[in-house]
Every structure is written in structure tokens, then in C-alpha cells.
Amino acid sequence: MIIRPATVWDAENITKLWSQMYKEITTNASLLEEVGSDETLFISVVTRTKLPDWCILVAEENNEIFGFMMALARWPDYSNCHVIGHVEALYVVPEKRGTGLYNSLIEKMYEWGDSKNINHVQFMSKNDPKIQKLYSHLGYEPVQFIYRKKEV
Numbered sequence: 001m002i003i004r005p006a007t008v009w010d011a012e013n014i015t016k017l018w019s020q021m022y023k024e025i026t027t028n029a030s031l032l033e034e035v036g037s038d039e040t041l042f043i044s045v046v047t048r049t050k051l052p053d054w055c056i057l058v059a060e061e062n063n064e065i066f067g068f069m070m071a072l073a074r075w076p077d078y079s080n081c082h083v084i085g086h087v088e089a090l091y092v093v094p095e096k097r098g099t100g101l102y103n104s105l106i107e108k109m110y111e112w113g114d115s116k117n118i119n120h121v122q123f124m125s126k127n128d129p130k131i132q133k134l135y136s137h138l139g140y141e142p143v144q145f146i147y148r149k150k151e152v
Contacts, residue, residue, distance in 0.1 A: 001059055006056035006058045006068065008049045010045075011042055015042040017091055018045070020093075053072055055073075055113075056070050059105060067091055068090075069106070070089040085109065085121040087124065123135050
């Protein structure tokens with residue numbers, strides 16, 4: 001299994017996994033609406049592979065992608081003195097979980113983060129207890145809750 005930076009040619013496979021991830025973590029129709037169509041996800045992946053502040057990694061074996069991670073280097077609203085690595089998506093297919101792929105993806109992301117002077121990493125979770133347990137196991141702590149209401 002190798003972990004490597006994604007290219008535009010990986011966008012279709014990443015889109016399928018990203019869509020699978022959302023379907024796995026929610027039955028909430030409004031969240032699936034918020035995410036949009038697979039076409040929207042595909043365009044997002046293609047765009048992000050070309051942007052310098054994005055890190056998209058894939059876990060691959062025999063030319064088949066089993067997991068991916070998307071992270072963004074960003075300056076938080078509350079402080080512009082440090083950069084945060086904001087992990088938007090981290091997913092490994094169920095049959096490959098427990099094999100160390102999550103750790104491998106995160107370690108490779110840390111290498112990218114060093115090149116961007118990132119000194120904090122944060123993960124977002126759509127209220128998925130399994131992934132929250134993983135983040136806790138990796139040494140991350142919850143720091144805030146975000147509430148949102150769809151505009152009417």
C-alpha cells in the first residue's frame with residue numbers, strides 16, 4: 001500500500017469514495033443535499049488538486065484507491081499568527097480499516113504540513129461517533145461545536 005499525493009486523474013475515484021463516506025456517516029437528507037451531487041464533488045476534487053494550499057492524498061494498492069484525505073492550510077479568523085491544517089475529509093473503505101491506513105494518511109499529511117509551517121491540525125466531523133473515536137484515539141480533542149440553520 002502506498003500513500004501518495006492525488007492528481008487530477010484520481011478525481012473520479014476520490015469522488016466515489018467521498019460520496020460513499022457521506023452516505024456512510026448520515027441518513028440525514030439535508031446533509032446529503034448540502035454536499036450536492038457527485039458532479040459537484042468531482043469538480044471540487046479536480047479544483048483542489050491544482051491549488052497550492054490543499055493537500056489531497058490517496059492510499060493505493062495495485063492501482064486501486066482504498067482511502068483518501070483532504071486537508072487545507074488556512075489562517076484562522078481568530079489569529080493570523082499561525083497556520084492550521086484543516087482536515088476536511090478522511091476516509092478508508094470499511095474492508096481496509098484497522099490496517100494502519102488512517103495513521104499513514106495522517107503522517108503523510110504532517111509531512112505536507114511541515115512544508116506549509118502548519119503548527120496545529122484540526123479535523124471536522126459530521127457527528128460520526130466512529131470517526132470521533134478515531135480522532136480521540138489519535139490524540140485529538142474536541143474544541144468547539146458549530147450550530148447552523150438553513151436560511152429561509
